[in-house]
Amino acid sequence: MVSMHAMVLDKPGTPLILRERPVPTAGEGELMIEIKACGVCRTDLHVVDGELNLPKLPIVPGHEIVGRIAAIGSSVRGFTIGQRVGVPWLGATCGSCPYCRSGAENLCDTPGFTGYTRDGGYATHAVADARFCFLLGEHSDDAEIAPWLCAGLIGWRSYRMAGDAQALGLYGFGAAAHILAQVARWQGGRVYAFTRKDDTVAQDFARSLGAVWAGGSEELPPEPLDAAIIFAPVGALVPAALKAVKKGGRVVCGGIHMSNIPSFPYALLWEERQVMSVANLTREDAREFLDIAPKAGIHSEITRYALARANEALSDLRDGRLQGAAVLIP
Numbered sequence: 001m002v003s004m005h006a007m008v009l010d011k012p013g014t015p016l017i018l019r020e021r022p023v024p025t026a027g028e029g030e031l032m033i034e035i036k037a038c039g040v041c042r043t044d045l046h047v048v049d050g051e052l053n054l055p056k057l058p059i060v061p062g063h064e065i066v067g068r069i070a071a072i073g074s075s076v077r078g079f080t081i082g083q084r085v086g087v088p089w090l091g092a093t094c095g096s097c098p099y100c101r102s103g104a105e106n107l108c109d110t111p112g113f114t115g116y117t118r119d120g121g122y123a124t125h126a127v128a129d130a131r132f133c134f135l136l137g138e139h140s141d142d143a144e145i146a147p148w149l150c151a152g153l154i155g156w157r158s159y160r161m162a163g164d165a166q167a168l169g170l171y172g173f174g175a176a177a178h179i180l181a182q183v184a185r186w187q188g189g190r191v192y193a194f195t196r197k198d199d200t201v202a203q204d205f206a207r208s209l210g211a212v213w214a215g216g217s218e219e220l221p222p223e224p225l226d227a228a229i230i231f232a233p234v235g236a237l238v239p240a241a242l243k244a245v246k247k248g249g250r251v252v253c254g255g256i257h258m259s260n261i262p263s264f265p266y267a268l269l270w271e272e273r274q275v276m277s278v279a280n281l282t283r284e285d286a287r288e289f290l291d292i293a294p295k296a297g298i299h300s301e302i303t304r305y306a307l308a309r310a311n312e313a314l315s316d317l318r319d320g321r322l323q324g325a326a327v328l329i330p
C-alpha cells in the first residue's frame with residue numbers, strides 16, 4: 001500500500017488528527033494531486049469549530065490547494081502529469097440546475113465543496129474533479145500563491161460585487177483583505193482598512209500594502225465610502241459599514257458565517273444603500289483572478305506551518321495572531 005498523510009476532523013469541536021491513509025486513485029474525470037501547499041481559510045475554522053452544518057465526516061479540511069498532477073483519471077483532457085494546479089472551494093456543480101444554467105454556478109443546488117463535502121488539502125495527496133482545477137503556471141512559490149485559491153478568489157468576487165468603488169472599505173484585514181487591497185490599489189482605488197480597535201499592527205500592515213487610511217472598525221473614514229466589504233465574521237460590522245458608505249453605497253458580506261447582525265435604524269439603509277452577501281465562487285471568477293493576480297504583482301504575506309501543525313495554524317487564525325495567511329506545507 002502506498003500511503004499518504006492527512007489531518008482529519010472526526011467531529012467538530014475536536015482537534016484534527018494526523019492519519020495515514022492509502023493514496024487515493026483518480027477516478028473518471030478526476031486528477032490525483034501531490035500537494036505542495038494548502039492555505040488555511042477562515043471557513044476551515046468554521047468547519048472545525050462546528051459553525052457550519054453538515055460537513056462530510058470524517059473530513060480533511062482545506063480548499064486552497066496548490067500541487068502537482070500525479071495521476072490523471074479517464075476522460076480527462078487538457079492536463080499532463082507534473083503540471084502545477086490549484087483547487088479552490090468550489091469542487092463540483094451539477095451543471096443542470098437553474099443556477100448552473102444561468103451562469104450562477106456558485107449558487108448550484110447540489111454543489112460539492114473542497115474540504116467540506118469532499119476531502120481537501122490538509123494532506124499530502126488529494127483527488128479533485130478536473131473541471132474545477134486550474135493550471136497555475138510556474139511564476140511563483142507554491143505557498144505564496146495558495147491563499148489566492150480562496151482568499152484571492154472570494155476577495156475578487158466580493159470586489160466585483162462591490163461595484164465600481166473608488167473609495168473602498170475593507171473590514172477585517174486578514175488573508176482576503178490583504179490580497180484585495182493590492183488589487184484595488186493596482187486598479188487605482190483608495191483602500192480604507194478597518195481592524196479591531198487599537199490593532200495598530202494590523203493597521204500598519206494595511207498601510208504597508210497601500211491602504212490610504214487604517215483605523216478601528218467603529219471609526220468613520222475621512223471620506224464617505226463608495227462600498228465596503230466585510231471579511232470579519234462579526235455581524236455588528238454591518239451597521240458600522242452602512243454608516244461609513246455614502247448614498248447608494250453597497251456593503252458586501254464576504255464570509256460564509258457571521259455572528260448575528262444587531263438591529264439598526266432604517267435611516268442607515270435609507271437612500272438606496274444595499275447590503276448583500278457573496279457565496280462561493282464561479283470558475284469564471286477563478287479564471288479572471290488567476291489571470292490578473294500575477295499582472296498586478298500580488299504578494300501574499302504568509303506564515304508556513306508543517307502539515308502536522310495544522311491545529312496550531314487554526315488556533316493562530318482563531319486568536320488573531322496571524323498577519324496575512326497561514327499555509328500548510330506537507
Ligand SMILES: [Zn+2]
Pocket residue numbers: 093094095096097098099100105107108109110
Ligand atoms: Zn447546479
Ligand SMILES: [Zn+2]
Pocket residue numbers: 041042043044063089150151
Ligand atoms: Zn475559503
